[in-house]
Amino acid sequence: MFAGPLDQSILRRAQEKHLVEIRVHDLRDWTHDRHRVVDDVPYGGGAGMVLKPEPFFEAVDALRQDESQVLLLTPQGERFNHAMACRLAEMRHLIFLCGRYEGFDERVRTLADREVSIGDYVVSGGELPALVLIDATVRLIPGVLGDEDSAGQDSFAGGLLDHPQYTRPPVYRELRVPEVLLSGDHKQIRRWRRKEALHRTLRRRPDLLDRAILSVEDQGLLSEIRTKEEGEMSNTGRGHEHR
Numbered sequence: 001m002f003a004g005p006l007d008q009s010i011l012r013r014a015q016e017k018h019l020v021e022i023r024v025h026d027l028r029d030w031t032h033d034r035h036r037v038v039d040d041v042p043y044g045g046g047a048g049m050v051l052k053p054e055p056f057f058e059a060v061d062a063l064r065q066d067e068s069q070v071l072l073l074t075p076q077g078e079r080f081n082h083a084m085a086c087r088l089a090e091m092r093h094l095i096f097l098c099g100r101y102e103g104f105d106e107r108v109r110t111l112a113d114r115e116v117s118i119g120d121y122v123v124s125g126g127e128l129p130a131l132v133l134i135d136a137t138v139r140l141i142p143g144v145l146g147d148e149d150s151a152g153q154d155s156f157a158g159g160l161l162d163h164p165q166y167t168r169p170p171v172y173r174e175l176r177v178p179e180v181l182l183s184g185d186h187k188q189i190r191r192w193r194r195k196e197a198l199h200r201t202l203r204r205r206p207d208l209l210d211r212a213i214l215s216v217e218d219q220g221l222l223s224e225i226r227t228k229e230e231g232e233m234s235n236t237g238r239g240h241e242h243r
C-alpha cells in the first residue's frame with residue numbers, strides 16, 4: 001500500500017534529495033510466534049479480531065528516537081488539517097501507527113502523542129490516512145517543492161480556495177478563456193484571480209472566509225461580489241444557481 005505513493009513524484013524526489021527519510025515497517029516483524037500473529041479474539045466476546053498490543057509496543061520501543069512524535073491513525077482522532085501539517089513538518093521524527101478495520105487493543109493508545117483522523121468517512125485501515133499525512137507534511141518541508149513559495153500559494157495556506165486556471169486553446173467547444181487572462185495586463189489579472197478566489201470561497205466554503213486574512217482590497221472585492229449577486233437575485237430570483 002505504501003510503495004506506489006512513496007515512489008512517485010514529489011515524495012520520491014524529497015527522499016532522493018534526502019530532505020526526508022520514510023521507512024515502512026510490518027507489525028509482524030515484532031511478533032515472536034511462528035505464524036507472526038498480530039491479532040486475537042476480543043475479551044468479552046463478539047465478532048472480529050483485535051490487534052494485539054505487544055507488536056505495537058515493541059515496534060515503538062525499537063523505532064523511538066529522542067524527539068519522536070507518535071501518531072495513531074484512528075477514526076476517533078483529531079481531524080487532520082493544514083495547521084497540523086505545518087506542525088508535523090517541523091518535527092524531527094514521526095512514527096505513524098496504523099490500525100485496521102478490526103481495531104486495536106485500547107492500551108495501544110497510551111503510546112500515542114496524538115490521535116489523528118482524516119475525516120468522517122470509513123477507510124479500511126490507517127495506511128491510506130498515514131500516506132495522506134505524509135504527503136501533506138512532506139510538501140511543507142523547505143526545499144521539497146521546486147518553486148520555494150508554491151506551498152505558500154496553495155489554497156488553505158492562504159485560507160482561500162484556488163482561482164480558476166486555463167491553458168490553451170483560447171476557445172474550446174465554444175468555451176472561452178476569460179478575456180482578462182489574454183490581455184497581458186498583470187495588475188488586472190492579479191485582481192481578477194483574487195476576486196474569483198474570494199467568490200468561490202464565499203459560495204463554496206464560507207466557513208473558510210470567516211478565518212481568512214483579508215486585505216482592504218479583498219474586502220472591497222467581496223462587497224463588489226455581494227452587490228453584484230444581490231442585483232442578480234432581485235433580477236431573476238435565482239442568483240445562487242450558477243457555480
Ligand code: 9D3
Nearest residue numbers: 073074101117118119122123124125126129
Ligand atoms: C468508525 C467505524 N468503526 C465502527 C465500527 C469501525 C472502523 C472502521 C474502519 C474502525 C477502523 C477503521 C479503519 N480506519 C482507520 O483506521 C482510520 C481512519 C478512517 O477510517 N477514516 C478517517 N480517518 C482514519 S485514520 C485511521
